[in-house]
Amino acid sequence: MEGRELLMRICHFVARGMERKKGCGRSASEWRGIVLLLLVFVYGAGVWYYRDHFLPGTVVDGIKLSRMSRRDAEALLESYTLTLEERMADGAAAEEVLTGRQLGLSWGDEGGLRVLLEEQNPWQWPFAVWQPHEKKGMVIWDKTRFYKTMDGLRGFSAAFASAPVDARLSEYTQGVGYTVLPEERGNTLDRDRTLDCIRKAMGALKPRADLEENGCYREPGRTAGDEGxxxxxxxxxxxxxxxxxxxxxxxxxxxxxxxxxxxxxxxxxxxxxxxxxxxxxxxxxxxxxxxxxxxxxxxxxxxxxxxxxxxxxxxxxxxxxxxxxxxxxxxxxxxxxxxxxxxxTAAMYGSRDYGDSYVEINLTAQHLFVYKNGKRVMESDFVSGNVASGDATPEGIYGLTYKERDATLNGDDYESMVSYWMPFNRNVGLHDAVWRERFGGDIYRAGGSHGCINLPYAAAAKLYGHVEKGMAVICYTLPGTASGSVTAQTARDTAQSVIDAIDRLGTVTRDSGKRIERIHALYERLTSEARRYVTNYEQFLRAEKRYREL
Known part of the structure; x- marks a missing residue:
């Protein structure tokens, strides 16, 4: 019982006695004597008791030692245990108990408690109730032992602790895509926060420390609810x-x-x-x-x-x-x-990408075929590039670059006006050649073109109507297919080129000058025999006159 409480009880006892003094037959002076004797007894007993017990209000390094003997205080540290409330990797609760010895707790100097007792004045014990006595620096902890114990905590062990994992995207799954995988809290302790928590708990000799409640665990940096x-x-x-x-x-x-x-x-x-x-x-x-x-x-x-x-x-x-x-x-x-x-692009996909519409040119036979949708629609003899002069028409498969009417072909030593121009390999193409009288045979060997495929005018006109841009043109040589057959181009055939040009002239305008000049040039290149077959020449002369009058 604290001295203050004891005094209060004595005062209460005396007050009640004085109220009953008439009934007891005792005088007031007698009661005062009794009270005095009681007080002297209590005071003396306290002096005797606090010779080897700490005064009320004695606090050492935050530890209350009131009314404890030195042996009690020593036993307090020796029997101290701290229960750590931990978390398993799966979230289940677990406990780990540490003793004061494991924590390295001691009173330091063995004579510290004795000196503290000797320094206190037991005669002043009644006043100690109102004058608490605090002392610091007496409880010490062995840092080497403490940190060794800390290093052995399960929460710092890789075998026990599981590191926190942030919420993250899953791997791609077909039919599902990506999902957000939830975070994993794990149970890895933060060393600094954990040591600070334990030091505070053992400093106050607290029996338990909840590591999760004190924020000692490392937490994921990102949760599944993260908007980003x-x-x-x-x-x-x-x-x-x-x-x-x-x-x-x-x-x-x-x-x-x-x-x-x-x-x-x-x-x-x-x-x-x-x-x-x-x-x-x-x-x-x-x-x-x-x-x-x-x-x-x-x-x-x-x-x-x-x-x-x-x-x-x-x-x-x-x-x-x-x-x-x-x-x-x-x-x-x-x-x-x-x-x-x-x-x-090509005609179709696959190994036969040229499809079933193409121009087939046999350079050996000097003969070509034209196929549309798998059907042969025409064939003709031709004259290809001059082998003797090194202008042989190249073999291979090409796409028709474009087709054009009334073109002029220019080279280093020539200028040729053609009515139908169908290039397929840069400046190599198919065209009419009204200046030639024969096609086929072996003319190409020494009297061939500069590389183009020369065709009779009628064949070129017909071919022009069958081909389109991108159509395959296949040139090859095939031993054993050479032919002696030759196709003649008559004066009537060449005259047709001028007749067609005049028919295409149409209404004469100020822009008709170049076309009129071209027709003039074509007509002048005809033989005198061929000119007789130009049946619409008078029509041309009238058109020319109208142009001059504009």
Whole structure:
């Protein structure tokens, strides 16, 4: 019982006694004597008691030692235990008990408590109730032992502790896409916060310390509810939900999330689409389906199959443009059918990309065939490039570049006006040659062209009506097919070129000058015999007169 409480009880006892003094037969002086004796007894007992017990209100380093003996105080540290309330990796509760010895707690100097007792004045014990006595620096802790114990805590052990894991995106799953994986709290302790918590708890000799309540665990930096992470998942799913379908004839290529997800990465909550990955994909399509500069077989009209190794005909994908357009399509999340961007196309996909409409030119036989939709629509003799002068027409498969009426072909030593011009290999093409009287045979060996395919005017006119830009032109040599047959071009045939030019003149205007000059030149190049067959020459003269009058 504290001295203050004892005095209060004595005073209460005396007051009650004095109230009953008449009934007890005792006088007031007698009661005062009794009280005095009691007080002297109590005071003396306190002096005797506090010779080896700490005075009321004695606090050492935050530890209350009131009315404790030195042995009690020593036992207090020796028996002290601190129970740490911990968290398992799965979130379950666990406990770990540390003793005062493990924590390195002691009273320091063995004589410290004795000196503290000797320094206190037991005669003043009644006043100690109102004058608390605090002492610091007596409880010490062995840092070496303390930190060794801390190092052994389960929360710092890799075998027990699981590190926190931030919420994150899942790996791509076909049909599902990306999901936000929840954070994992784990149970790895923060060393500084944990040591601080334990030091405070043992300093006050607290029996328990809740490590989670005191914020000692490392926590994930990002939770599943993070708005940035949710937006990132939505954007990633928009990318992988894109489906682009290419059709190459009967073959189909589907680009979807199974491939696109490999091109995605996240940087600062932004989706980055790897353009290099898109480029590599386009390159794989080009490698698989482009046919330009590749060998292909061809069944000739002579029943013999040959291999075409030269030429620039075929599918030719524009990789740079296709990469950019496909990249933008994926970025915008647009799905659908797609036709690649091409520099050049062919008639069909596959090894027979020239299709069933083409011009077949046998340079050995000096004979050509034209096929439309698999049917032969015309054939003709021709004269190809002059072999003797090194101007032989090159072999290979090419695409018709364009076709043009009334062209003038210029070279180093020539200028030729033609009515039908159909180039297929740079400046090599098919055209009429009204200056020639014969076609076919072996004329080409020493009397051939500068490389072009010279045709009779009628054949060139007919061919012009069958061919279109991009149509395959196949040039080859085939031993054993040389022919001695020759096709003659008559004066009437050459005159037709002028007749057709005059008919196309139409209404004369101020812009008709060049066409009139051209007709003049064509007419002058005709033989005198051929001129007689120009039946509409008078029509031309009238048109010329009208032009001069304008």
């Amino acid at each position: 992470l949710q937006r990132l998942a939505e954007e990633m799913n928009r990318y992988v939900s894109t489906e682009v379908i290419y059709r190459f004839g009967n073959a189909e290529e589907v680009l979807d999330g199974r491939t696109i997800h490999r091109w995605l990465r996240a940087e600062r909550d932004r989706v980055i689409l790897d353009k290099e990955g898109v480029s590599e994909y386009v390159a794989s399509l080009r490698k698989k389906y482009d046919t330009i500069f590749r060998s292909r077989t061809f069944m000739t009209s002579y029943g013999e199959e040959i291999e075409l190794r030269e030429g620039d005909y075929g599918w030719w994908m524009d990789s740079a443009r296709e990469t950019e357009e496909l990249y933008q399509m994926i970025c915008q999340g647009r799905s659908g059918m797609r036709t690649p961007a091409y520099f050049q």
